[in-house]
Amino acid sequence: MTYLNSYFTKTPEKERSSAAIAFFAALDHLYSTAPSVATAIVQELQDQRAFLKMIASENYCSLAVQLAMGNLLTDKYAEGIPGHRFYAGCENVDAIETEAIELLKEIFHVEHAYVQPHSGADANLVAFWACLVKRVQTKEIERLGKKTLDELTPAEYEGVRQLLVNQKILAMSLNSGGHLTHGYRHNISSKMMQAFHYDVDPITGLLDYKSIAKQAQEIRPAILLAGYSAYPRRINFAIMKEIAASVGATFMVDMAHFAGLVAGHVFQGEYNPVPYADIITATTHKTMRGPRGGIVLCTNEYKEFVDKGCPLALGGPLPHVMAAKCVAFREATHPDFAKYAHQVVENARILSEALMQQGVKLVTNGTENHLLIIDVTPFHLTGRHVETALRQAHITCSRNAIPFDKNGPWYTSGVRLGTAALTTLGMGPTQMKAIADMIVAILKATTAAPTANGSSSKSLCSVAPDVLETVQHKVQELLVQFPLYPEIA
Numbered sequence: 255m256t257y258l259n260s261y262f263t264k265t266p267e268k269e270r271s272s273a274a275i276a277f278f279a280a281l282d283h284l285y286s287t288a289p290s291v292a293t294a295i296v297q298e299l300q301d302q303r304a305f306l307k308m309i310a311s312e313n314y315c316s317l318a319v320q321l322a323m324g325n326l327l328t329d330k331y332a333e334g335i336p337g338h339r340f341y342a343g344c345e346n347v348d349a350i351e352t353e354a355i356e357l358l359k360e361i362f363h364v365e366h367a368y369v370q371p372h373s374g375a376d377a378n379l380v381a382f383w384a385c386l387v388k389r390v391q392t393k394e395i396e397r398l399g400k401k402t403l404d405e406l407t408p409a410e411y412e413g414v415r416q417l418l419v420n421q422k423i424l425a426m427s428l429n430s431g432g433h434l435t436h437g438y439r440h441n442i443s444s445k446m447m448q449a450f451h452y453d454v455d456p457i458t459g460l461l462d463y464k465s466i467a468k469q470a471q472e473i474r475p476a477i478l479l480a481g482y483s484a485y486p487r488r489i490n491f492a493i494m495k496e497i498a499a500s501v502g503a504t505f506m507v508d509m510a511h512f513a514g515l516v517a518g519h520v521f522q523g524e525y526n527p528v529p530y531a532d533i534i535t536a537t538t539h540k541t542m543r544g545p546r547g548g549i550v551l552c553t554n555e556y557k558e559f560v561d562k563g564c565p566l567a568l569g570g571p572l573p574h575v576m577a578a579k580c581v582a583f584r585e586a587t588h589p590d591f592a593k594y595a596h597q598v599v600e601n602a603r604i605l606s607e608a609l610m611q612q613g614v615k616l617v618t619n620g621t622e623n624h625l626l627i628i629d630v631t632p633f634h635l636t637g638r639h640v641e642t643a644l645r646q647a648h649i650t651c652s653r654n655a656i657p658f659d660k661n662g663p664w665y666t667s668g669v670r671l672g673t674a675a676l677t678t679l680g681m682g683p684t685q686m687k688a689i690a691d692m693i694v695a696i697l698k699a700t701t702a703a704p705t706a707n708g709s710s711s712k713s714l715c716s717v718a719p720d721v722l723e724t725v726q727h728k729v730q731e732l733l734v735q736f737p738l739y740p741e742i743a
């Protein structure tokens with residue numbers, strides 16, 4: 255008997271799958287060393303099995319990915335790139351990293367890939383600096399008649415440094431769905447560059463390419479960035495590239511959210527950034543369905559700069575995570591992955607339509623990707639209220655600002671929902687319609703709590719108990735039909 259038997263009693267020990275046996279053995283061992291950690295991991299599994307995961311940036315990776323991530327590869331230092339390391343004994347890491355790079359080249363049809371970033375934010379830092387080094391530092395060294403950075407005098411180096419931090423970036427505003435790392439004042443990206451932002455159209459909520467082109471002409475940025483974490487539509491990368499080219503900017507795309515939709519051939523033609531972008535960043539744990547981490551893809555022109563991500567902006571790579579990325583990339587080459595990616599978008603569309611049919615207002619009136627944003631203001635609620643109410647109903651999502659949000663980024667007036675994780679569980683149109691009904695029921699049954707001075711609290715709320723109980727019950731029924739990691743029981 256293991257301590258886990260108190261949690262998992264469904265399958266007799268003798269009938270368990272090899273995955274379950276491996277899981278139980280590993281956690282049993284962990285429990286003997288760090289019971290609190292083992293308990294929290296098991297509790298996380300229990301929680302994830304009890305809630306509908308609708309956070310648009312999350313997913314469930316396979317047990318194979320998880321196994322690749324939790325092992326002795328973490329003990330290895332591997333600064334450098336395959337075949338060119340600063341430590342001895344990197345042969346196995348070389349093999350893994352090379353395979354991961356080759357798989358990305360095959361999946362995205364890119365000239366070069368870099369798989370070391372630890373997160374999307376790290377990938378963006380690597381990409382920003384690679385662009386700046388290429389555009390500014392390299393040219394300045396040449397102008398000074400020197401060959402490398404080390405040959406510069408302290409005064410010359412200071413001159414280069416001043417130039418580097420005075421470049422301009424033009425990106426989507428946080429207010430319109432952009433990301434913190436795209437020049438938000440509280441992020442390092444706004445301190446290393448002068449950041450300018452474009453907004454969506456206040457009426458339609460859509461990108462206005464003419465206005466972006468006008469801004470680009472005025473600002474003349476070094477980097478034009480396209481990408482989002484809360485924009486429910488596709489981006490026309492052909493137009494964005496044209497804008498970048500017209501002002502001589504490097505065209506960068508952050509496809510953290512939709513990398514899996516590009517890999518799965520949902521976003522094609524002008525909606526696929528690869529033929530247009532100079533440099534692309536992504537995370538591996540969202541629609542790509544891999545481990546938590548980042549990647550950079552680029553043309554050969556940027557290769558030598560991107561490959562110096564460590565020591566440019568990163569510490570030592572995480573070989574265990576690169577191994578897990580490699581497994582996920584292998585999974586993404588399978589035809590099933592393309593089916594999955596198409597279903598993610600179809601599920602989001604069906605969910606959107608079912609919500610709108612019941613009078614729910616969505617930012618941009620729908621979706622073309624894996625996410626949708628409900629404007630909750632007609633319900634006299636904040637995003638924070640709805641996030642809390644849905645969580646009580648066992649639906650996990652994140653509150654999100656709507657464009658030009660009067661409630662600011664903390665309370666917000668919206669919630670963002672995504673379909674990537676539920677689609678991994680196997681859910682389809684029937685379930686999306688049922689979930690839309692549950693969400694509408696909660697929206698209608700939630701009221702903001704009154705404060706002492708008679709106004710409404712922006713965070714506290716209450717949900718009618720009978721509705722809450724009914725929805726909780728429906729969520730449970732649904733999750734029983736679509737279990738998470740059925741191999742572990």
Ligand code: DSN
Nearest residue numbers: 310311374433483484
């Ligand atoms: N935090 C991620 C998201 O939720 O979109 C982006 O980094």
